[in-house]
Amino acid sequence: MTHTIRDKKRLLARIRRIRGQAEAVERALESEAGCETVMHLIAGMRGATAGLMAEIVEDHVRTHLVDHHKHPGALNEDAAEQLLDVVRSYLK
Numbered sequence: 001m002t003h004t005i006r007d008k009k010r011l012l013a014r015i016r017r018i019r020g021q022a023e024a025v026e027r028a029l030e031s032e033a034g035c036e037t038v039m040h041l042i043a044g045m046r047g048a049t050a051g052l053m054a055e056i057v058e059d060h061v062r063t064h065l066v067d068h069h070k071h072p073g074a075l076n077e078d079a080a081e082q083l084l085d086v087v088r089s090y091l092k
Contacts, residue, residue, distance in 0.1 A: 011052070011056075014048070014051075014052050014055075015052065017048060018048045018049055018052065021044055021045040021048060024041050025038060025041045028041055050091040053091055054087060054088050054091045057084075057087050058087070061080060065080075
């Protein structure tokens with residue numbers, strides 16, 4: 001079972017929140033809200049999307065690349081954490 005199936009409910013809840021944020025941007029544009037309001041809404045949606053991507057990448061790395069249960073000697077936790085730190089900072 002892959003991590004996206006295992007975490008399906010949680011991931012779907014996150015994407016539904018992102019959909020709500022996209023709908024808020026749409027409503028703001030339809031109501032001719034100010035640029036600042038629209039930009040804040042877009043920034044929030046972008047952050048939520050980046051957070052979802054970071055979560056999927058982190059789970060992928062931990063599940064498929066460095067699974068210490070399947071390959072006990074292959075796991076270099078420091079290297080994995082360094083990689084994930086870079087990915088997290090890139091996606092912010």
